[in-house]
Amino acid sequence: MIVAAGLTLALLATSLVLCAAPPPDEEIVLLAPRLRTADTGGSGAASQGADIPRPAPRIAGGAWAATLKEHPRLYGSKAYLQALAKAKPKEYNIARTGNWLQAVGIANAVEGVPREKIEPFIATAKKHVAAGVTNAHQDTHLALTEVALTYDFFYDALSPEDRSAMIAWLNGHLAKFTADENAFHNSTLSKIECFLQIAYATANDNPRAMEFRDYAIKKLYEGLVAPALVEFGAGGGYTECGWYTRGCLWNLVKGLEMARRFDGYDGFAKAPRFFYQRLAYEMLEGYPGFGEYGAEHYAVEGDGANTYGGHTEYPRELRTVLAQYYRGSELARFVAAKRRAGSNPQVRLMDFLYEEDPDPAADLRTFPLAHAATGIGKVYARSDWSDDATWLRFECGPYWNQHQHFEAGNFEIFRHEPLATESGEYSSWGDDHALGYLIRTIAHNCILVHMPGEKWIQMRDSWKDAPGNDGGQINKWVWPKGNLPEFLANREAYHRGDLVAYDNRPEFLFVAGDCTPAYAPEKLRQWVRQIVFLRPGTFVIFDRVVSTRPEYAKTWLLHMMNEPEIEGAKVTIANGPGRLVSHTLLPERAAVQKVYGYTYGGKTYDPWPTQESPPAPKWRIEVRPPEPRTDDLFLHVMFTGEPEPVELLRKGKAVGARIGQAEVLFEGKVGGSLRVGGKKTPLKAGLKLNEYER
Numbered sequence: 126m127i128v129a130a131g132l133t134l135a136l137l138a139t140s141l142v143l144c145a146a147p148p149p150d151e152e153i154v155l156l157a158p159r160l161r162t163a164d165t166g167g168s169g170a171a172s173q174g175a176d177i178p179r180p181a182p183r184i185a186g187g188a189w190a191a192t193l194k195e196h197p198r199l200y201g202s203k204a205y206l207q208a209l210a211k212a213k214p215k216e217y218n219i220a221r222t223g224n225w226l227q228a229v230g231i232a233n234a235v236e237g238v239p240r241e242k243i244e245p246f247i248a249t250a251k252k253h254v255a256a257g258v259t260n261a262h263q264d265t266h267l268a269l270t271e272v273a274l275t276y277d278f279f280y281d282a283l284s285p286e287d288r289s290a291m292i293a294w295l296n297g298h299l300a301k302f303t304a305d306e307n308a309f310h311n312s313t314l315s316k317i318e319c320f321l322q323i324a325y326a327t328a329n330d331n332p333r334a335m336e337f338r339d340y341a342i343k344k345l346y347e348g349l350v351a352p353a354l355v356e357f358g359a360g361g362g363y364t365e366c367g368w369y370t371r372g373c374l375w376n377l378v379k380g381l382e383m384a385r386r387f388d389g390y391d392g393f394a395k396a397p398r399f400f401y402q403r404l405a406y407e408m409l410e411g412y413p414g415f416g417e418y419g420a421e422h423y424a425v426e427g428d429g430a431n432t433y434g435g436h437t438e439y440p441r442e443l444r445t446v447l448a449q450y451y452r453g454s455e456l457a458r459f460v461a462a463k464r465r466a467g468s469n470p471q472v473r474l475m476d477f478l479y480e481e482d483p484d485p486a487a488d489l490r491t492f493p494l495a496h497a498a499t500g501i502g503k504v505y506a507r508s509d510w511s512d513d514a515t516w517l518r519f520e521c522g523p524y525w526n527q528h529q530h531f532e533a534g535n536f537e538i539f540r541h542e543p544l545a546t547e548s549g550e551y552s553s554w555g556d557d558h559a560l561g562y563l564i565r566t567i568a569h570n571c572i573l574v575h576m577p578g579e580k581w582i583q584m585r586d587s588w589k590d591a592p593g594n595d596g597g598q599i600n601k602w603v604w605p606k607g608n609l610p611e612f613l614a615n616r617e618a619y620h621r622g623d624l625v626a627y628d629n630r631p632e633f634l635f636v637a638g639d640c641t642p643a644y645a646p647e648k649l650r651q652w653v654r655q656i657v658f659l660r661p662g663t664f665v666i667f668d669r670v671v672s673t674r675p676e677y678a679k680t681w682l683l684h685m686m687n688e689p690e691i692e693g694a695k696v697t698i699a700n701g702p703g704r705l706v707s708h709t710l711l712p713e714r715a716a717v718q719k720v721y722g723y724t725y726g727g728k729t730y731d732p733w734p735t736q737e738s739p740p741a742p743k744w745r746i747e748v749r750p751p752e753p754r755t756d757d758l759f760l761h762v763m764f765t766g767e768p769e770p771v772e773l774l775r776k777g778k779a780v781g782a783r784i785g786q787a788e789v790l791f792e793g794k795v796g797g798s799l800r801v802g803g804k805k806t807p808l809k810a811g812l813k814l815n816e817y818e819r
Contacts, residue, residue, distance in 0.1 A: 176816040177397045178454040183481060187389035193328045196280035199273075199383065200227070200478050203234045209477060210235045216477035223470050226271065230278025231474070243279050247287070250275040254290050258297040262304050263312055266319040269298060273319070277326040292331045295323050299336055307607035308349040309364040309525035311373035317341045317350070318380030325387050341380070342390060350377070351395040352609040358399030360818045361406030362498025364525040368429025368436075374403070375439040378446050382479075393450055400447055402498075404456040405817035407444045408463070409496040409505035412539050414512035418468035424518055424537050428528040428551045428564075431740040438472040441465075442479065449481050456817065458487035494660070495629035497636075497818045502533075502624050506634045508661035515540045515662045515765040521622040521638025521654070525605055525612070527585050531598035532569040533622040534640035534654045538664065540765040541703035545570055548684045548745065549723065550737040557592050558732035560584045562723040566597020566682075572640075572759075573597055573680040574672050576648035593726050596680065598643040625795050626655070627812045634658040635808045637795050648677050650755075657789050657799060657808070662765035665782055665789045670757045681748040681759045683707065688744050689719055696746055704765065710773040710782055711760035712750040720745050 192202040200206065210217040221232040226246050232238050253268040276283070276291050283291075305312035320341035328334045353364060363370045378400075381392035393400045416422030420437045441463075448457040461483035467473040495506035502522020508515040516539040520532070530547075538545035547570075549563035562568055564585075573596035581591035581600055598621065605619060606612040612619065626637035637655040644652065651671040658664055670679055683696070685705075690697040694709040694717060709715050722743055723730045732738075750757050762771045762782050769785035779797060781790035791797040795810040 176819065177401045178451055180391070180393065180450050181452045181454075182385075182450045183452065184386055186385050186391060187387070189386040190388060193325065193387065197230060197234050197277045199277050199322055199326055200231065206231055206234045213477055216473050216480075219470050220474040220477050223474065225471070226274055226278070228470070228474055230274065231477075233278060240282065243282050246271075246275050247279060247282065250291065251287065254294040258294065258301050260298075260302050260304050263315075265298065265302050266305060266312070266316045269295065269302075270319045270322060273322045273326040277322075288330065292327055295327065295337075296331065296333045299333065299340065306345060306349065307526070308353040308609055308612070309605065309607070311365045311369040311528070313345055313350060314373040314377035314380075317345045318376045318383075320345070321380045321383055325383060338384075338388075342384065342392070346377075346381075346392055347395065349608055351392070354396035354399040356609055356613075357500035358396055359402070359500040360496060360498030360503075360814075361399055361401075361403030362501035362503055363399075364501060366427025366429065366526075366528040366530075367410070367423065368425050368427060369528050371423065371439050372436050375443045378443050382446055382450075393447075401451055401454070401456060402817050404444055404447055404451070404460055405493075405496055406498055406505075407440050408459060408492060409507065410440065412543075413507055413514040413516050414541070419465075420468040424539070424543070425547055425551075426518070426520075427530050427532075430551060430737055432736055435469055435471050438468060438475075441467075442472065442475050445476075445480055448483065449479075452484060454484075455487070457484045459489065459492050462486040462489040462492075493629060493815055493817070494631065495634050497624065497627050497629075497812065497814060499624055499627075499812060499814065499818065502622065502638070504624070504627060504634075504636050506629065506636075506658055508658075513541060515660075517634070517656070517658055517664070519636055519638065519656060521624055521640055523616075524602065524619040524621050527605070530564040530569065531566045531600070531643070532571060533598060533643035534571050534638055534652065535569040536654075536656065536666070537570070538705060538763065538765065539703070540662065540705075542700040543686060543742070544698055544700055544703050544705035544765065545763075546684050546686060546742040548742045550732045550735065550741045552732045552735045552737055555585050555589055556732065558723060558730045560589060561592040561595075561728075561730040562725075563732075565591070565595045567595035567725050568684070568723075570683055571597065572652055572654075572668060572670055573678075573682065574644060574648050574652075574670070575678045575680070576645065576674075579645060579648070593728055593730070595725055596678070598640075599645045624812060625653070626808070626810050627814070628808070629813070629815075630806075632660060632801065633799060633806075634660075635799070637810070639795075646673075648673055651794075653794060655791060655795065655797075655808075659784070659787060659789075659799075659801070663769070663784055663787075664761075664763040665784070666759075666761045666763065667781070667791045668759040669791075669794070670759065672755050672757075675753040675755045678753065679750060679757050681761075683746040683748075684742050685744050685746070686742045688721070689746060691717055691719060691746075693717075705763055706768045707746075707761055707763045708768075708771045709748055709759075709761055710771065711758045711780070712748075713773070714751040716747075716749045716751065718747050720747055 192198040220228050229242055250272045253272050259265045272291055305316045307313050320337045324334045324338035357364055384390040411421035411423050417433045422433055444460050448460040451457050464483055467476045489510045497504045502520055504519045506517045518537040521534055548568040553559050575596035579594050584591050601618050606615055621643040622638050622640040625639050628635040635657050640652045649672055653669050655667045685698045686700045696707045698705040709717055762784055772783045774781045774783050779790040779792035788800040797808045799806045799808055
């Protein structure tokens, strides 16, 4: 069926669903006789959750079953891709000129390409097959994916012997490829997509194709990942660190959408709260405005890069597919308000394949200005929905995997450019820079409590001790457990802190975290961090820190890109057009000094220079009390806009600051009050969550 170029995408999707149905007298052979064409894990409001809308995708579950008789099929049948090319000529013309595997494969399906363009991909696939079965972290599933795509895209260009060899090689991995299976780690999500691609690419030729499908869905997704999404997915949070999460979740969504289209398996229905609320998470996660390539840009959040490439577009692609799955929902309309063209040809190819006409856009100005993912202990907030808004990230939650850093209580502030940042360079997994600096508390906006003789042993891969004592958070673990039951049985070992307050209102955000469990109890009795974000650009950050001994020196940290200016207790930070002014009100008579480089304790932990070196922040401020005490209070007021007059306030047992006409007071372990314009508002412990966060 060929669809006229003027046909709207809505009609196109409907037509393609209809044409995918087989004639009544034609038998469709699926992966194996055991394959269920509808396995959604339940339906109705009870299975979806009270605030989760019913899914309403235009392409019905199982609509692509008929395509399993032909090739290519993984991204739709030849007729489907040809219809897309007519309906979306601009996107197709960008994609057809590409020289990577998917681009050439789709161009071949739509119009045919010369044999010489296909041969390099076939040669690469044969090289993988010749290398034999492997069990390597990431490398194996990348090779498997290339072979599966080559098998599907260029099926007719392969000899029967080549196809048989590919299937035998793929099948050999069912028993031997055991790496990358962890409920909380990025590679598992990519492995799920990889195995589903193998299952559907080789269906009907491969008697073991169903085993790949079951391995991906039953063992990896339902057995490992989905339970973690249900347990910790409130607010759309996933347990990987941010940089890795943005890639692996897109792979998972692609895989689950493929399974839904081919055989009606609805993996999204296994964790509906997570997938729907992920749309809200994505609304707040990115920095305001746009970065390189005209794409969103993000904080690193754990292991990752300060340089940006195509991976910055993965969240955009993910929310496109999920918004279409939840078509007609409130969040789908808000996602439509952020719609824009892809920033590079690879992304435009994904637009060509997946993007439909969106729902009517909602007014972005009515969307909440903060988002809490309480299961993982992360909060994002911004001052408004303009491109020059002020933005905050705060985190205080458990430890799941070794891409995370020792940073419970860390915050970041952005306006125009990163201002309060993380530090370090992710250039190596386990060298002295990684173990001595990058992953350690010293590289984050946290608190250090220095206990002489403290050691960090069996770091990361459990084979190497950390080279230095930074005074930071402890590693209470060797290697985190890889599935939910074992994690929960050992939960206390991974307990680093809890969000203990969250209250988002148009005028302000109040958030607090108890970070005490992240430190060795031998040196720390308490650290509670409280942040009041007075919109549009004022932050009041209050830390109550109690050590076990007065001589255990405390240091308050603030990292930045460029050299700061210090005038007594005032610090000015500049990065491009961005500016952050910080006033230290407590401790009184504090020592405030600046430090350059990855250095502490008289030793420097420099990495080998890479492309990550130039954009990596290397300056920090250290604030220390004037004399040793067990109990110390740190109080800072920061401005991303024009600073106002600031003074320390003490009222009875409460302590805080007057900022212009506003007053913020903290009293007790968590809480206090805020007075603005004559109106007094209590700040209380507890989490006040909206419908996208519960």
